[in-house]
Amino acid sequence: MQVPMLDLKEQYQNLKTEIHASLEDVMSSSTFILGKNVKKLEQDVADYSNVKYGVGVASGSDALHISLLGCGVEEGDEVITTAFTFFATAGAIGRINAKPVFVDIDPKTFNIDPTKIEAAITEKTKAIIPVHLYGQMADMDPIVEIAKKHNLAIIEDAAQAIGATYKGKKVGELGTTACYSFFPTKNLGAYGDAGMIVTDDEAIAEKMSVIRVHGSKPKYYHHVLGYNSRLDELQAAILNVKFPHLDDWSNLRREKAHTYNQLINEQLSDVIVTPFEEEHNHHIFHQYTLRVQDRDELQSYLKDHGVSTMVYYPKPLHLQPVFEYLGYKEGDLPVTEKACQEALSLPMFPELKQEQQSYVVEQIANFYKEKAKA
Structure with a gap:
């Protein structure tokens, strides 16, 4: 017998008719960038996360990167996180020339150990990135308490955890922002790279929305150095078909x-x-x-x-x-x-x-x- 790690073929066959119809709708509309499908998915995922705002971006990695910028993390700042995670978690910190500060994990859950965090805080610390690894949320109550005490942002790396809960709270409810990946292998997977950031903070949501379009608002007027990191309309259409499941x-x-x-x-x-x-x-x-x-x-x-x-x-x-x-x-x-x-x-x-x-x-x-x- 052959048992694959993951098999997406049956899922595709079950949704094939709906997916093809949704893609045809995008093609017919000729609106390919930040159209109605992206807006719908942003609102649906925000509502699902019990927060107000969703910002669709090109990948889960970009979601982390843009979240850090949205939360005001700058060159020379420090961000506390776990070393037992995919590279993107710390890569996002390094790409803005901030410093990743690694602490150990809980041996039972594999998630960041909250008891190790406070000792790692310095005057340069600006944020904590707990990773909800394998689909289980980190122990958030002590992390929130530490963040409030030291005025730190919490950026939830929820690339593997859309739909997970902690004491009845959804991913996104306890952090400043939360970052989702819609990589094809995820529980909610696109047919290419895609990601989203959710937050309850209007100012941060607005800042991240500007950063993802080259830092421009209005178009062709640039106030910050941004990126080209928009959730693709075709990927959003596919995700809108999948999301109810x-x-x-x-x-x-x-x-x-x-x-x-x-x-x-x-x-x-x-x-x-x-x-x-x-x-x-x-x-x-x-x-x-x-x-x-x-x-x-x-x-x-x-x-x-x-x-x-x-x-x-x-x-x-x-x-x-x-x-x-x-x-x-x-x-x-x-x-x-x-x-x-x-x-x-x-x-x-x-x-x-x-x-x-x-x-x-x-x-x-x-x-x-x-x-x-x-």
């Missing part, structure tokens, strides 16, 4: 995660730690990520037996060559570094079949049985 898809992911948990805990609880979900959280399982022994050997074995897996993330950001200038060394963030050696993500998508999941877990069990005999 988002919660159903995320609930199916939760069902798949529950099935994995049952199968793994019955057979492999001595060598595998299944994902931890805080009681007050609603995890949307963008990824289903385990802690495993002999990770690299297991991944190789599964590949040989038709099971696709991914390692998110094999090398933490504080040890990446591009950030050598920051002066971090191995051992500085021990929980993060251990996670990079143990984390393994299994196939996860709404259309995943139970027989596929059973096969995946069977192959994992076979690996450890063979290893025990060796």
Whole structure:
């Protein structure tokens, strides 16, 4: 059996007629930039996030970059974040010549550890970027308290977490801004790069809307150095077709995660730690990520037996060559570094079949049985 990490073909077939009709509508209208589809998606995603404003941009990476600028982070400022995340989180900080300051993670959730944040604050700190990794929100109450105490912006990196909640609050409700990615592999995925920023702050929303169009308002009058980072009308049309299905898809992911948990805990609880979900959280399982022994050997074995897996993330950001200038060394963030050696993500998508999941877990069990005999 072949089990892919992700399969978007069935989803496309189910929505094919609607998607083609929406694209035809855009073509017929000949409005390709910041048209009615972008405006609708911005409002719908803002409403979904329980905030007032949505600003569509070209990617999740640009959402982080433009959020930092919108929140007033400048060259020489410091931004506290996690090193256990995709590069874009810290890359956005570096691109504006601010300084990423990395702190360690919670060993159970893989999210930033709030107890490590305050010690990292200096007079140069301007913002905190908590990453809601794998689809579960970070522990936001203490982060909000720290941010208020020190007058810091909170930029939620929610690239993997649209629809997740924390104590009944949606992504976007607790931060100054929140950043979504609509990369094709996400729970709500476009057919190319796309992203959005949501916020309740009108002034910040206006500033970010200007930045995304070369810093111009009105057109051809430029008050700031902006960028060309607009959410494409064709991508917005596709996302508008998909958006009503988002919660159903995320609930199916939760069902798949529950099935994995049952199968793994019955057979492999001595060598595998299944994902931890805080009681007050609603995890949307963008990824289903385990802690495993002999990770690299297991991944190789599964590949040989038709099971696709991914390692998110094999090398933490504080040890990446591009950030050598920051002066971090191995051992500085021990929980993060251990996670990079143990984390393994299994196939996860709404259309995943139970027989596929059973096969995946069977192959994992076979690996450890063979290893025990060796």
